Amino acid sequence: MSSLVIQGISKSYATQQVIDRLDLQIDAGEFVSLLGPSGCGKTTLLRVIAGLTYGDRGSVILDGQDITTLAPHKRNVGVVFQNYALFPHLNVFENIAFGLKAKHLDADSIQIQVKQALLSVQMSHYSNRSIAELSGGQQQRVAVARALAIKPKLVLLDEPLSALDRKLRETMQIELKHILRDAGMTAIFVTHDQEEALVMSDRIAVMNKGHIEQLDVPNRVYTKPVSEFVLNFVGLSAQWQGRVASIEGASMAIQTAEGLLRCPFEEHFEAGAMVVVSVRPERIDLKPVSEQISVHALGQTHSSTDRSYNRLHATVQDVVYRGSNTICYFKTAQEHATPVMVELSANVSFVPKIGERVELSWAVQDTLAFLAQPAA
Ligand SMILES: Nc1ncnc2c1ncn2[C@@H]1O[C@H](COP(=O)(O)OP(=O)(O)OP(=O)(O)O)[C@@H](O)[C@H]1O
Numbered sequence: 106m107s108s109l110v111i112q113g114i115s116k117s118y119a120t121q122q123v124i125d126r127l128d129l130q131i132d133a134g135e136f137v138s139l140l141g142p143s144g145c146g147k148t149t150l151l152r153v154i155a156g157l158t159y160g161d162r163g164s165v166i167l168d169g170q171d172i173t174t175l176a177p178h179k180r181n182v183g184v185v186f187q188n189y190a191l192f193p194h195l196n197v198f199e200n201i202a203f204g205l206k207a208k209h210l211d212a213d214s215i216q217i218q219v220k221q222a223l224l225s226v227q228m229s230h231y232s233n234r235s236i237a238e239l240s241g242g243q244q245q246r247v248a249v250a251r252a253l254a255i256k257p258k259l260v261l262l263d264e265p266l267s268a269l270d271r272k273l274r275e276t277m278q279i280e281l282k283h284i285l286r287d288a289g290m291t292a293i294f295v296t297h298d299q300e301e302a303l304v305m306s307d308r309i310a311v312m313n314k315g316h317i318e319q320l321d322v323p324n325r326v327y328t329k330p331v332s333e334f335v336l337n338f339v340g341l342s343a344q345w346q347g348r349v350a351s352i353e354g355a356s357m358a359i360q361t362a363e364g365l366l367r368c369p370f371e372e373h374f375e376a377g378a379m380v381v382v383s384v385r386p387e388r389i390d391l392k393p394v395s396e397q398i399s400v401h402a403l404g405q406t407h408s409s410t411d412r413s414y415n416r417l418h419a420t421v422q423d424v425v426y427r428g429s430n431t432i433c434y435f436k437t438a439q440e441h442a443t444p445v446m447v448e449l450s451a452n453v454s455f456v457p458k459i460g461e462r463v464e465l466s467w468a469v470q471d472t473l474a475f476l477a478q479p480a481a
């Protein structure tokens with residue numbers, strides 16, 4: 106098992122800065138995903154690590170050895186590309202043996218290492234098959250076996266599952282994770298699919314415009330996004346624009362179109378600051394509006410009784426049944442906003458009807474707030 110340290114890597118193409126002073130440390134045996142939108146520099150970063158291109162500055166250190174300028178074939182890094190890049194004129198065995206022959210291993214060692222690699226991806230019976238006779242999932246496994254056969258210190262996988270249909274993709278996510286874990290492999294996995302990153306990774310590096318915006322375990326990336334970018338890139342959320350009205354110890358009150366919404370106080374906020382308040386759809390509870398409650402001034406009315414919850418009233422716009430859950434879309438006081446979404450698990454007792462008025466509530470602790478980004 107090997108650790109990887111990337112220090113201050115920058116990379117430009119002509120005038121375009123693609124990677125911007127990027128730092129990343131990966132522990133031995135760890136599975137880290139690079140998650141980010143198209144063009145944010147994920148593939149470029151992998152290519153720098155593999156030695157297929159060089160950074161303009163910074164260093165790449167694998168297992169304590171500086172490999173920044175080392176030729177790709179001397180790095181002992183296995184790469185799985187998006188399209189697998191298998192050689193169509195070679196059979197499965199020859200594809201996997203390719204990198205071993207390049208290392209001038211003797212025939213017996215090649216036999217043994219190819220066999221081991223095929224076994225690890227459960228493809229032992231396919232050794233003599235031609236690539237054209239394999240399904241997408243089988244080709245994907247051969248590509249992984251080829252990367253593992255050289256006994257690399259590190260495996261880099263660039264969107265290796267994107268060509269597969271949804272069901273096979275979900276199966277392969279788990280399978281690939283187990284194959285790499287069983288091999289004790291340190292791995293960097295590129296994806297722009299947030300669910301895939303959440304399912305597979307020990308840690309996720311959320312990338313934006315050539316830098317890492319957040320590097321953390323999946324649970325924290327989802328529940329404690331550090332920026333509006335991460336909030337929006339990973340998962341869904343309801344959001345309101347507002348202004349910090351008051352700071353009251355551990356919480357602060359934000360004036361929004363819905364009235365006051367509360368959220369935990371953090372040091373970088375000050376009274377008057379423009380913020381975005383947010384909550385994840387599965388954190389919101391809903392119940393029918395009781396007739397005694399006024400339809401207006403909701404946040405204020407209820408916050409005086411229980412300040413640990415945010416409450417507001419909303420009208421159901423749509424109810425979408427999705428099997429394992431139901432998503433309700435709401436219209437609230439905020440104009441021109443995208444509808445607020447609430448996720449109901451399959452076993453809830455109350456599912457509202459379209460047009461119904463309901464009360465939404467969620468814990469202040471579950472409320473996220475970010476300083477509003479100035480308009481670009
Ligand atoms: N060889 C190259 N020459 C010039 N520009 C390049 C080259 N390779 C990449 N770029 C540019 O660098 C930026 C980052 O590209 P990169 O392939 O790293 O993105 P990515 O995050 O992998 O995106 P995707 O999710 O679409 O694969 C893009 O704007 C791309 O056009």
Ligand SMILES: [Mg+2]
Nearest residue numbers: 147148149263
């Ligand atoms: Mg890419």
